[in-house]
Amino acid sequence: MVHRAYKYRFYPTHEQAEQLAQTFGCVRYVYNHFLRQRTDAWFERQERMNYNATAKALTVLKKQPDTAFLADVSNVCLQQSLRHLDRAFSNFFKGQARYPTFKKKQRKQSATYMANGFRWRDGKLWLAKHKDPLAIRWSRYFSGTPSSITVSCDTAGRYHVSFLVEEAVTPLPVTPKMVGIDLGLTHRVITSHGDKISNPRFLRRTERKLARAQRSLSRKQKGSNNRAKARHRVARVHAKLADQRRDATHKLSTQLIHENQVIAAESLQIKNLLKNRKLAKAISDVGWHKLLQQLAYKAERHGRQFVQIDKWYPSSKRCFHCGHITDKMPLTIRTWDCPSCGTQGIDRDVNAARNILQSGKAILAGADKLRQHEKTTVGLTGG
Ligand SMILES: [Zn+2]
Known part of the structure; x- marks a missing residue:
């Protein structure tokens, strides 16, 4: 089996665009906040903060009055943001990437939903906290159930949704070339x-x-x-x-x-x-x-x-x-x-x-x- 991503353009309603902007903002906030926390933990106390530690701290953060707005968006996306940060750090420690940098508002925005953050039925996709399914422009076909979904908005203001699907290997006929x-x-x-x-x-x-x-x-x-x-x-x-x-x-x-x-x-x-x-x-x-x-x-x-x-x-x-x-x-x-x-x-x-x-x-x-x-x-x- 191999993982394959299928990406499509979609057109959010006004309400969805607002919800997505809020989600992107919170995902970015969580990423940047814990990038700072992990950096401080290391430089001030020589402690390594792992994913579990950040997830626990996120639960506390959501209850603070100043950051209560984080509770308005899907928690799944926030947890995925912590996972992405964790991966960025482990790539850095393996010497495969530079030190993680802060996410900027002017760049491409994205949020990832795991299976418990979306509903996929009859070829329609509902994201957590959304009333209506997304209006997706289907440019090609895929079968199977997506294991995760990433929604993004690029600098030109275009929205895309990417489905990660597990697929069987389809060998081509053998050629001597x-x-x-x-x-x-x-x-x-x-x-x-x-x-x-x-x-x-x-x-x-x-x-x-x-x-x-x-x-x-x-x-x-x-x-x-x-x-x-x-x-x-x-x-x-x-x-x-x-x-x-x-x-x-x-x-x-x-x-x-x-x-x-x-x-x-x-x-x-x-x-x-x-x-x-x-x-x-x-x-x-x-x-x-x-x-x-x-x-x-x-x-x-x-x-x-x-x-x-x-x-x-x-x-x-x-x-x-x-x-x-x-x-x-x-x-x-x-x-x-x-x-x-x-x-x-x-x-x-x-x-x-x-x-x-x-x-x-x-x-x-x-x-x-x-x-x-x-x-x-x-x-x-x-x-
Ligand atoms: Zn020769």
Whole structure:
């Protein structure tokens, strides 16, 4: 079984929008309040405050006259806020994330409801303390019962609801095709088959639109009505761009998973080794992280193998045909001739993608051997 999130746009009634704003505010308040408490507990008394301690303190907080407003919203959301905070701390202690930061009112707002915080019946969703079901725009179908629901409102003022559903794995028919992918900047992805996939044209168009909207915003007088309007316009274009990027990434990852049994790529840690400050922004813009994430979970969902190469390997400098490794390979060189085997006009990126596939296959073969070895050793000790 795998968890899968289904996200839809919805349109709250005036009353629901008010209730949601109140819930978002309380969720944020609880998160920030206990972030402060946990920080103080550590710095003032060297105590670690865990989830249970914060949950107990929340019950007390709700009875104080100054913070009695917390009792007006679903308690489930407040508890989930504490869980999110707890996860942020444990990610920090594991060295996987930075120290948690305060949630701001100007950013995207969200609240999570567990099963006891919503009612799901006949394809309709009621949130705790809501009289009417949400008016959801159903863009695709899902079956099963959601285990949790997250409601959010982005900076452009759009509401979304995300259902977390447990689903059975649906393997795709096995194919002999395998692919190595090199992540690029001018092309998003270069495959070992020789395909070069760029950002679609509509993305570039929206990017230009965004630049225009930002320029217009910078020219408006501070505090003016026109400036507020221009800021809203920038937020709308930003939201549209984010949507288009997400759709394009989903399309690409789905295609790669559908067409290939094995997909090999370099991990982002390896890519980051190569990055310099100038490239850093471009790298975050092309969304490599999202693409790799999607490949990983879609592979799991459909019975494919996704291998990430996380040891440095001279994928660009090595000639795929003979294994010769050249000394230098500046980014400006797009094609080269191998001095060892004499192959001419080697495409830098396709060559790298082929090397990536080859080392991915080596990793899989190694893992297979290890499994085989474990099987025999277990067999021996068992017998
Ligand atoms: Zn060669």
